[in-house]
Amino acid sequence: MVSLLSRAPYLAYLPKPTSSSLRPPQPAMSSSSAAAPVEAAAQPRKLPVLLFDVMDTLVRDPFYHHIPAFFQMSMKELLESKHPTAWSEFEKGLIDETCNAGVTCPRSTGAARNTAVFLFAVTLQTCEAPSCRTGIGRHAPCEARRGVQTLVAFKKPDNELAKKFFNDGRSFDLEGLKECMVRAYEYIDGVEDILCCLKKNNYEMHAFTNYPVWYQLIEDKLKLSKYLSWTFCSCRTGKRKPSPEFYLQAIDHLNVDPASCIFIDDRMVNIEAALSVGMVGLQFKNAEALRKDLCALGVELPPLVCEGDAQVQ
Structure with missing residues (x-):
């Protein structure tokens, strides 16, 4: 028993x-x-x-067999090289897989998902005054404004988990790791x-x-x-x-x-x-x-x- x-x-x-x-x-x-x-x-x-x-x-649990194989390491090598607290912080929600902790990422387009910048649609208040060259109603004389969907470029947030997973900060295929885990x-x-x-x-x-x-x-x-x-x-x-x-x-x-x-x-x-x-x-x-x-x-x-x-x- x-x-x-x-x-x-x-x-x-x-x-x-x-x-x-x-x-x-x-x-x-x-x-x-x-x-x-x-x-x-x-x-x-x-x-x-x-x-x-x-x-x-x-x-x-894929961790004991599939994950070491994914990294082409032994379990001993993986334990020695991974960050001692990154995974537990990820489990507690203290760090995120794609953003800084506590930050919600805007949804990126497929073309920009893996680049340094990404695009997403936002509603901006645009100015219709002929003299306005910015197109964005941020100055007092502009009164006629309307909301439009505009593609805006932003720097993509750091991949916090990927950056912290290993002690030495080496890069790896995070999406590949997830696919490996799902298969297992x-x-x-x-x-x-x-x-x-x-x-x-x-x-x-x-x-x-x-x-x-x-x-x-x-x-x-x-x-x-x-x-x-x-x-x-x-x-x-x-x-x-x-x-x-x-x-x-x-x-x-x-x-x-x-x-x-x-x-x-x-x-x-x-x-x-x-x-x-x-x-x-x-x-x-x-x-x-x-x-x-x-x-x-x-x-x-x-x-x-x-x-x-x-x-x-």
């Missing part, structure tokens, strides 16, 4: 596991807590809520079947991941949103696992008792952080072990046929 359990039990209305319990004994309920309103119990929120790490829990993204064997079963049984599921805006590339290829919501991405929250603040932020957002959250991750350090805030933790090893651990915790995972599957599980 690869599960690690929280220091607090589930809420009393969670289903009991049919196998031997892996949780601490349930505390006795007071008479007041036992008399929960019947109306609220009519359609209760289905618990537990499941929080999934993504890379190497649901989706294969795939579900870990058996995991999509589990997600499908959980979805069919109406469990609430969220991604809880350290990943940059490139999570959109994963979504575009694998359509994870069929099963879960990309609610907790480090690039959107500004926090990363194993920071306890990230977990507490999730608990606050979900408005749920932490003991009613099951967190699944392949890294023990992230599991320990989940336990520290009262969540239930499962360390992912493989899909078969995950299924058994979830069932042991009372999560309903009956065999069923998911859309597109050729056979019954």
Whole structure:
């Protein structure tokens, strides 16, 4: 068994596991807590809520094999040459792939996308006075103005991630790197079947991941949103696992008792952080072990046929 359990039990209305319990004994309920309103119990929120790490829990991480091969390096060489904090800053949204931090790039035209300048359409207030040579109404005598779409040239912002990725600032094909990663993204064997079963049984599921805006590339290829919501991405929250603040932020957002959250991750350090805030933790090893651990915790995972599957599980 690869599960690690929280220091607090589930809420009393969670289903009991049919196998031997892996949780601490349930505390006795007071008479007041036992008399929960019947109306609220009519359609209760289905618990537990499941929080999934993504890379190497649901989706294969390209970093360990495909990325070194892309750079024609060994893993040791890549680790020694890459900037120690650039990727984590990218994951937290502190630096951007194409712009300076906090700057939104105007959309460039295809012809200018990879050049030092780019063009985009802006609405300028133009002056119609015959004596105006600028065409732009910036002087007091000009009163007749109209808005027009004009192509304006600007210096393209620095590619912040590409400039900082390596310690020595060497250039590389960033778009090629992204394409390499997209080719490598795939579900870990058996995991999509589990997600499908959980979805069919109406469990609430969220991604809880350290990943940059490139999570959109994963979504575009694998359509994870069929099963879960990309609610907790480090690039959107500004926090990363194993920071306890990230977990507490999730608990606050979900408005749920932490003991009613099951967190699944392949890294023990992230599991320990989940336990520290009262969540239930499962360390992912493989899909078969995950299924058994979830069932042991009372999560309903009956065999069923998911859309597109050729056979019954």
